[in-house]
Amino acid sequence: MTASTTRRTTAARSRLAAAGAIAVAGALLLTGCGDQTKDKGSGESKSESKAPLADKLPQSIRDKGVVKVGSDIAYAPVEFKDDSGKVVGIDPDLAAAMGKQLGVTFEFENATFDTLIGGLASKRYDMAMSAMTDTKDRQEGVDADTGKKVGAGVDFVDYFTAGVSLYTNKGADQGIKTWDDLCGKTMAVQRNTFSHDLAKDQAKKCTDAGEKTLKIEPFDTNPEAETRMRSKGADVVSADFPIAAYSVKNSGGGKYFQIVGDQVEAGPYGIAVAKDNTELRDALQAAVQAVIDSGEYQKIVDKWGVADGAITEAKINGGS
Missing domain, CATH: 3.40.190.10 (Periplasmic binding protein-like II)
Known part of the structure; x- marks a missing residue:
């Protein structure tokens, strides 16, 4: 979500782009923090050896074939449930496209927004993807209200822009x-x-x-x-x-x-990853950039009516 000097954070920030078109899209299975349904993005199975970026992932994730994603799945059109209960939106579609590049499935787990960064610290999730604005406070683990250090901070792979x-x-x-x-x-x-x-x-x-x-x-x-x-x-x-x-x-x-x-x-939306998980961070950056370069990214933002927020480069920690 967006910011001035703070943005949808663990005390937070926001974004830019025009939303509109409802197109009910492919399904990730959803696992709820209290919502027990699970949605998995399409991606190659862990036994699939043809994914072009699979070797960039940490071996532990390659072995599991799954990336656990913390997300607040009530924020249409970025991520939400459609009338049939499927998890759809910009983030699920992008995760599915990344899964094809990396040869893994992105498994979304539902949680309230303000618990997501803590979930990375406790290793409940491998990454958080939830219209989260990339800000310096979040990168450095600083509480936006007090200015005090409250955590290790996270790294971001930027993938969109919004106000x-x-x-x-x-x-x-x-x-x-x-x-x-x-x-x-x-x-x-x-x-x-x-x-x-x-x-x-x-x-x-x-x-x-x-x-x-x-x-x-x-x-x-x-x-x-x-x-x-x-x-x-x-x-x-x-x-x-x-x-x-x-x-x-x-x-x-x-x-x-x-x-x-x-x-x-x-400001930029970013995929959040724990500071000590640099191998996964770099693999995600490569996957987002590959999806952009392939033209699949443009199809996704066009589908959801948010092309004004499209980016051309997947930066790490590009927020201010």
């Missing part, structure tokens, strides 16, 4: 056009995302200016924040632009929400 948007109930923008219009309003937002960080910064700006503060109501998932706004318990929701645009187009057949103002704080 943050505000959206309201349709026909009820209440004069909100910029973040400075939020003083005295109530925002519902997903906890520990970059949008949450931006909201905290804005609340402080309102108070420092002697205006009514911005009241913030954090939720575990973005759909919960939207439900709060739909019930008129909040005035506005903030999320990464692809997610906001997708909700505006599809929720209630396009009748529920509207985007207000311009998106802000564009």
